[in-house]
Amino acid sequence: MASTIRLELVTPERLLLSEEVDEVILPGYEGEFGVLPEHTQYLAILNIGVLRYRKGSETRRIALGGGYAEVTPERVVVMADTAERAEEIDVERARRARERAEAALKELSLDDETYAKAYAALQRAMVRMAAGE
């Protein structure tokens, strides 16, 4: 029985990560879920949120902009729309993005087509701030 699980993280622009890890926590559609080795086959839509993975005693965080995760007993493949390692995140920029999104949301009404877009931008900015801090 494998004691580690392979985590692969791909975005349309790059392969971000391919590593053996001990545990992965993903922002699933219906809430966060954790994956350990020998997990059952699982396919989930991911929300905008923070992915965490643990290797030994070290935990790292990655901000995801939504996507999909395919889980098999040996590996987790995350297909993310966007992904950023916590270390790479410019918190100051994320904060500005949040302020911009908040300002945009105030202008819009719920029926506006761009409302969902602006709301997603706000969420992404908040997640990036959370992951980066």
Added chain:
Amino acid sequence: MANLRAIRKRIGSVKSTQQITRAMKMVSAAKLRRAQDAITAARPYARKMREVVGAVAGRAGADAHPLLAAREPRKLALLLVTSDRGLCGSFNSGLTRAAYRYIQDHRDRYEEIALFVVGRKGRDFFRRREIPIRKEYIGVLGAVSRHHAETIGNDLVEGFLAEEFDEVRIVFNEFRSAISQTTRFEKLFPVELESAAGASDVDYLYEPGRKEILASLLPKYVETQVFRVLLESVAGEHGARMTAMDSATNNSVEMIARLTLQMNRARQASITTELTEIVSGAEALKG
């Protein structure tokens, strides 16, 4: 001698052409490197997407989502990805010719073939032959973004769902290496259903549900594949241009060598003639 001057002028013009081809080669090499990085980085995602979609669709069956519906293929949509610019060897000509032949060969098989063209070169080719183009995308190749892929993908999906066509194929140049691209035909959708037994027999647990996942996954899949194809094509184009410009530069080196030889011969000949004239003139005076 006028001939001598003509040769000199010719050498001058070949030299300036050589400077241009050499510069273009260098620019293409730099662009190729970036394009190559982009396509190698994009492939894992596209491949994974294809795998997952195949596996899920195979288990869900053809009636789980409209994009999986295999209707009788009577109308075809062909997406041709060429380049906006020329001077890249046989990059476009080979591709457009293959697409043209394909259309000719399959005329009888389909009632209608709707042509979607990316790139100025492909558009011009089919315009010259007066083959109608359903939609053209010009100027997206300078800076390929996911947004472009989304636009093109949406056009194809909408047409398919409206039953304007029953099958969508892409023809494009796949990037192999800096010096080689191959013309590829790929079927975009309806998605080929991978037999569920092929992968593993255990079905996934789905969150939220299989239907919802497919509904969200399939448009994304189309976008991803289009995006990949665009990147393949761009990388191939720069590679082809680099190779073409490299051989153009080499040819001009050869040409200059040949012309220089010719020029020296002409010069020598004119000196010899002059000498003979002087000598024979002197001889005549003596007599």
